[in-house]
Amino acid sequence: MREFNHFHIEVQLKELKVINNLLVILNFIITRLHRNFFPILATVYNFTNNYLLTIMDRRDFLKTLAAAGAIVSVKSSGMMDVMASTIPSSSSAATDNADLAAIMNGEPAPMLEAAMKELGGIGRFIKKGDKIVIKPNIGWDRTPELAGNTNPDLLVALIKMCQDAGAAEIKVFDHTCDNWTRCYDHSGIEAAVKKAGATMVHAHEQSSYQQVDIPNAKTLKSAQVHKAIIECDKWINVPVLKNHGGALMTCAMKNHMGIVWDRRAFHSRGLHQCIADICTYKPAVLHIVDAYRTVATNGPQGRSASDVVLTKALFASPDIVAVDTAAGKFFTQVNKSIRFEDIEHIPDAQKLGLGTMDLESINVKRVRL
Numbered sequence: 001m002r003e004f005n006h007f008h009i010e011v012q013l014k015e016l017k018v019i020n021n022l023l024v025i026l027n028f029i030i031t032r033l034h035r036n037f038f039p040i041l042a043t044v045y046n047f048t049n050n051y052l053l054t055i056m057d058r059r060d061f062l063k064t065l066a067a068a069g070a071i072v073s074v075k076s077s078g079m080m081d082v083m084a085s086t087i088p089s090s091s092s093a094a095t096d097n098a099d100l101a102a103i104m105n106g107e108p109a110p111m112l113e114a115a116m117k118e119l120g121g122i123g124r125f126i127k128k129g130d131k132i133v134i135k136p137n138i139g140w141d142r143t144p145e146l147a148g149n150t151n152p153d154l155l156v157a158l159i160k161m162c163q164d165a166g167a168a169e170i171k172v173f174d175h176t177c178d179n180w181t182r183c184y185d186h187s188g189i190e191a192a193v194k195k196a197g198a199t200m201v202h203a204h205e206q207s208s209y210q211q212v213d214i215p216n217a218k219t220l221k222s223a224q225v226h227k228a229i230i231e232c233d234k235w236i237n238v239p240v241l242k243n244h245g246g247a248l249m250t251c252a253m254k255n256h257m258g259i260v261w262d263r264r265a266f267h268s269r270g271l272h273q274c275i276a277d278i279c280t281y282k283p284a285v286l287h288i289v290d291a292y293r294t295v296a297t298n299g300p301q302g303r304s305a306s307d308v309v310l311t312k313a314l315f316a317s318p319d320i321v322a323v324d325t326a327a328g329k330f331f332t333q334v335n336k337s338i339r340f341e342d343i344e345h346i347p348d349a350q351k352l353g354l355g356t357m358d359l360e361s362i363n364v365k366r367v368r369l
Helices: 006-030 035-054 058-068 080-086 108-119 152-164 180-186 189-196 227-231 254-259 264-269 271-278 320-334 345-351
Strands: 100-104 131-136 169-172 209-213 222-226 234-238 240-244 248-250 286-295 308-317 364-368
Touching: 100 108, 100 320, 108 152, 108 286, 108 308, 108 364, 131 152, 131 227, 131 254, 152 169, 152 189, 152 234, 152 286, 180 189, 209 227, 222 227, 234 254, 240 308, 240 320, 248 254, 248 320, 254 271, 264 271, 271 345, 286 320, 308 320, 320 345
Parallel strands: 100 364, 131 169, 131 234, 234 286, 240 286
Antiparallel strands: 100 308, 209 222, 240 248, 286 308
16 A cells, blocks of 8 residues: 655656646637537647546546545536435336436446346337437536536437437427537537438527426426427437536526526526426436536636546436436535535425435445446
């Protein structure tokens, strides 16, 4: 075992500061240069990020931070201990399909494959001939490295699965916050979706929405919902896990704000309850939470790479309350300034009968790749 002393701490902190500064500079360049340079810069960024995670073992890395009281831009991704302590394993038989899958330490596509294996396969949710919608988060003019939007690699893998299941039509959209053309482009999602053979749908015009009643809601009794959601056979909700100023956390429930036209009503009438309410309208058949990179602070879009943590996780479940509970407990370990019990829309949704927060009562499978 290597000796851990003050000199060792000082050396490692110097290494961290140098790498932190490099990542901040790369982020500045990535967000300002022409998109043709993105792949090259992203490769350099990821190499530097991965180097940070290998220059020291995870135990020494955490000791260094604890001893120095330091906060650095990119933190260790060793979150399996968090997963183990916050998300219980199920005692159900190994042959049972999971109600919730929590996958760790992989790339987006392999983690999705592992999750779907535990859940019983995509055929459990999508049938031949289904016209489906995949609803990611594409709200912000951010590149994939900045984690403001759903990872495009995850979407490509999901589209391929749905195609293999026999889906007749696959549409992808989000009601963006930033300029929609820049969000669709710079997120990498539009190009990835089209290359995979699915259809991107715009959501920036009110004519794309239709007023609907939400009879099971407590406060938000009606809303203008995107016609793609109204007209599809089934839809899959694919949010990115991240910090949010008002809701505290963006996850499966919060991602529903991207299917409605007037989001101001949510803020004026009670954000948490309205988030829970909209989830009662035509529930998605599956929720897949992208936690490969997580905007831990200054969400929902983050200010720079210093807000991003490489967490390499994925959560999937047909139960929106359970998946937000699992992801929420995970997130509040990434950002410990946020208390899980303060994310009020999760218990609000449970009260509406949308699922369970009691992870001990369902079949949860945790997998480390």
